[in-house]
Amino acid sequence: xxxxxxxxxxxxxxxxxxxxxxxxxxxxxxxxxxxxxxxxxxxxxxxxxxxxxxxxxxxxxxxxxxxxxxxxxxxxxxxxxxxxxxxxxxxxxxxxxxxxxxxxxxxxxxxxxxxxxxxxxxxxxxxxxxxxxxxxxxxxxxxxxxxxxxxxxxxxxxxxxxxxxxxxxxxxxxxxxxxxxxxxxxxxxxxxxxxxxxxxxxxxxxxxxxxxxxxxxxxxxxxxxxxxxxxxxxxxxxxxxxxxxxxxxxxxxxxxxxxxxxxxxxxxxxxxxxxxxxxxxxxxxxxxxxxxxxxxxxxxxxxxxxxxxxxxxxxxxxxxxxxxxxxxxxxxxxxxxxxxxxxxxxxxxxxxxxxxxxxxxxxxxxxxxxxxx
Amino acid sequence: xxxxxxxxxxxxxxxxxxxxxxxxxxxxxxxxxxxxxxxxxxxxxxxxxxxxxxxxxxxxxxxxxxxxxxxxxxxxxxxxxxxxxxxxxxxxxxxxxxxxxxxxxxxxxxxxxxxxxxxxxxxxxxxxxxxxxxxxxxxxxxxxxxxxxxxxxxxxxxxxxxxxxxxxxxxxxxxxxxxxxxxxxxxxxxxxxxxxxxxxxxxxxxxxxxxxxxxxxxxxxxxxxxxxxxxxxxxxxxxxxxxxxxxxxxxxxxxxxxxxxxxxxxxxxxxxxxxxxxxxxxxxxxxxxxxxxxxxxxxxxxxxxxxxxxxxxxxxxxxxxxxxxxxxxxxxxxxxxxxxxxxxxxxxxxxxxxxxxxxxxxxxxxxxxxxxx
Numbered sequence: 071x072x073x074x075x076x077x078x079x080x081x082x083x084x085x086x087x088x089x090x091x092x093x094x095x096x097x098x099x100x101x102x103x104x105x106x107x108x109x110x111x112x113x114x115x116x117x118x119x120x121x122x123x124x125x126x127x128x129x130x131x132x133x134x135x136x137x138x139x140x141x142x143x144x145x146x147x148x149x150x151x152x153x154x155x156x157x158x159x160x161x162x163x164x165x166x167x168x169x170x171x172x173x174x175x176x177x178x179x180x181x182x183x184x185x186x187x188x189x190x191x192x193x194x195x196x197x198x199x200x201x202x203x204x205x206x207x208x209x210x211x212x213x214x215x216x217x218x219x220x221x222x223x224x225x226x227x228x229x230x231x232x233x234x235x236x237x238x239x240x241x242x243x244x245x246x247x248x249x250x251x252x253x254x255x256x257x258x259x260x261x262x263x264x265x266x267x268x269x270x271x272x273x274x275x276x277x278x279x280x281x282x283x284x285x286x287x288x289x290x291x292x293x294x295x296x297x298x299x300x301x302x303x304x305x306x307x308x309x310x311x312x313x314x315x316x317x318x319x320x321x322x323x324x325x326x327x328x329x330x331x332x333x334x335x336x337x338x339x340x341x342x343x344x345x346x347x348x349x350x351x352x353x354x355x356x357x358x359x360x361x362x363x364x365x366x367x368x369x370x371x372x373x374x375x376x377x378x379x380x381x382x383x384x385x386x387x388x389x390x391x392x393x394x395x396x397x398x399x400x401x402x403x404x405x406x407x408x409x410x411x412x413x414x415x416x417x418x419x420x421x422x423x424x425x426x427x428x429x430x431x432x433x434x435x436x437x438x439x440x441x442x443x
Numbered sequence: 444x445x446x447x448x449x450x451x452x453x454x455x456x457x458x459x460x461x462x463x464x465x466x467x468x469x470x471x472x473x474x475x476x477x478x479x480x481x482x483x484x485x486x487x488x489x490x491x492x493x494x495x496x497x498x499x500x501x502x503x504x505x506x507x508x509x510x511x512x513x514x515x516x517x518x519x520x521x522x523x524x525x526x527x528x529x530x531x532x533x534x535x536x537x538x539x540x541x542x543x544x545x546x547x548x549x550x551x552x553x554x555x556x557x558x559x560x561x562x563x564x565x566x567x568x569x570x571x572x573x574x575x576x577x578x579x580x581x582x583x584x585x586x587x588x589x590x591x592x593x594x595x596x597x598x599x600x601x602x603x604x605x606x607x608x609x610x611x612x613x614x615x616x617x618x619x620x621x622x623x624x625x626x627x628x629x630x631x632x633x634x635x636x637x638x639x640x641x642x643x644x645x646x647x648x649x650x651x652x653x654x655x656x657x658x659x660x661x662x663x664x665x666x667x668x669x670x671x672x673x674x675x676x677x678x679x680x681x682x683x684x685x686x687x688x689x690x691x692x693x694x695x696x697x698x699x700x701x702x703x704x705x706x707x708x709x710x711x712x713x714x715x716x717x718x719x720x721x722x723x724x725x726x727x728x729x730x731x732x733x734x735x736x737x738x739x740x741x742x743x744x745x746x747x748x749x750x751x752x753x754x755x756x757x758x759x760x761x762x763x764x765x766x767x768x769x770x771x772x773x774x775x776x777x778x779x780x781x782x783x784x785x786x787x788x789x790x791x792x793x794x795x796x797x798x799x800x801x802x803x804x805x806x807x808x809x810x811x812x813x814x815x816x
Binding site for chain 1: 447448450460483505506508525526527528529530531534549550552553556578579611669699701702703704707711713716717718721722724761763765766768780781782793794797798
């Protein structure tokens with residue numbers, strides 16, 4: 071089917087996304103590990119249903135609003151993998167009353183607050199900083215984790231479920247081998263905390279799991295739960311890390327070409343920072359905002375081709391609010407006319423989804439996200 | 444008035460924004476130059492009305508959608524300062540039928556398309572590349588501009604109004620003096636094109652104008668129109684360039700603190716890439732996502748303080764989707780508790796406005812943008 075695209079649009083290949091979902095769900099199932107995918111990547115009830123079809127009933131989100139959205143769409147086992155925002159305690163209590171809610175804590179201040187302010191039952195995960203230094207209790211300080219767990223025991227509504235981490239530092243890895251090494255090291259660090267707690271008579275679950283580690287590690291290790299999110303679509307960053315192949319990419323942004331400059335092999339597209347986000351992928355020592363795929367001769371079809379071809383040397387070099395300046399090698403440049411579409415693999419698809427708020431499937435159906443209800 | 448803030452929120456000081464608007468409007472008026480402010484910064488009908496109160500009736504926008512939004516809100520003299528997107532010709536014709544529309548062209552392909560496809564009258568600006576190499580006809584090639592104008596003369600609906608440029612390179616300036624020099628150079632380059640055309644018997648207007656140049660240049664020079672946008676709020680990038688003072692900043696983002704780390708003087712706030720955008724300001728050789736203001740003792744007031752104090756050494760060092768990792772010097776760090784609000788001046792306010800889609804004025808009124816109707 072041919073779709074008429076007027077503006078920067080996120081094209082979604084449903085078949086590929088479903089294949090990505092089933093592959094990860096199956097991997098977790100075979101290893102007896104709970105699969106609690108992170109829905110911050112797709113932010114859509116329709117795509118959530120594709121996970122249900124793959125036997126997924128537990129999910130992760132990154133905000134209270136996202137939990138509310140998915141709860142409204144029938145999800146009743148949700149972990150908010152973000153340190154509790156005390157200012158949203160009313161909404162958190164409302165969620166705790168209606169669904170099976172997991173929340174994340176990492177300080178005694180937050181624990182003390184929750185012990186007095188929670189009015190419904192919730193499960194608590196202690197966030198561990200496994201070495202990325204964003205948030206969480208340092209993994210080297212298991213006694214601090216113990217202290218939080220002991221403080222939580224004063225509450226009859228809060229039940230400690232386990233320890234949880236996100237190994238963000240894995241995105242700085244230089245190779246697939248290094249990704250596997252960091253994943254395995256994270257499993258070990260989490261289990262060292264678990265063993266310390268076991269020595270104190272406490273049994274806890276371990277939840278980890280980013281897309282690079284969960285995709286590339288054959289053995290997911292001694293964990294109870296994985297929470298990858300990006301793998302549903304993958305993106306230029308994952309491709310650059312060697313995490314996925316081109317045929318795994320399930321979402322690209324189609325941008326109308328509005329100007330072309332033969333003297334510098336650059337085209338300007340309608341597609342800028344407010345569409346793609348300003349996140350970058352570092353390749354060959356340069357920061358690029360996206361990679362170009364399939365500048366094919368059947369541009370007028372306006373559909374995501376079944377097979378994407380990466381245009382070597384094609385990338386968005388500069389972005390302003392609505393403009394994207396895209397560098398293209400000679401032959402691909404020559405084929406492209408003003409008014410054609412250029413297809414871009416976003417550097418970081420989660421942010422692009424959040425910005426665009428809507429997908430168009432390759433058979434022409436719109437799918438909205440929570441940002442565009 | 445006290446406002447209860449739960450989530451990352453864009454606080455707007457209406458008094459400062461109005462002062463910024465009146466100052467720029469008055470400067471243009473005194474010099475006999477048309478003021479056609481760029482509305483891509485605020486994207487709001489309510490704030491648009493503040494410009495009307497300052498005698499502004501002509502505006503600039505960066506997309507067809509934005510033109511439609513402001514046309515619905517009573518604006519009838521709008522220039523879309525973005526190269527015509529051929530795929531939106533139906534919407535462009537509809538706008539041309541209903542308002543006084545200005546459009547931007549820079550290639551013969553687009554001109555030929557418009558000459559056959561326009562069904563209502565519009566004014567045309569030829570976009571000039573004044574040296575920034577984003578889009579436009581190179582200013583050194585006035586004969587190419589002439590060719591476009593001649594081609595446009597075949598249309599009875601399209602009237603050439605003038606030549607237009609955006610000196611984006613001004614943002615790479617190292618000092619206020621360099622900004623004034625680039626502004627003045629841009630005026631000269633545009634007038635060299637104008638003079639060439641005058642030699643061919645063609646009279647055209649000149650439209651330029653970015654916030655740094657229009658704010659810092661006392662004499663706006665031989666131009667017919669200026670189109671700055673950012674000045675309505677200013678931001679960390681403008682502050683860093685020496686374009687504005689702290690007391691000119693009219694919009695800051697209030698972010699709840701969710702975690703604090705004394706060992707690294709960092710707090711984690713609810714406020715990440717999807718709120719602030721990943722645009723940066725380069726200070727001291729480092730890229731920062733925002734600057735911290737007023738970590739004051741009356742945090743519980745939840746209102747934008749009338750006087751912002753910049754916290755030296757306070758900045759958002761890292762952003763992920765929902766997390767902001769903010770570095771703070773010792774004394775300010777010590778005053779801040781989990782649950783408090785931290786106020787951030789965004790690196791690039793236009794992108795932050797686009798992401799958040801709503802303001803809260805310091806007297807507690809919500810103002811929505813076109814992204815959140």
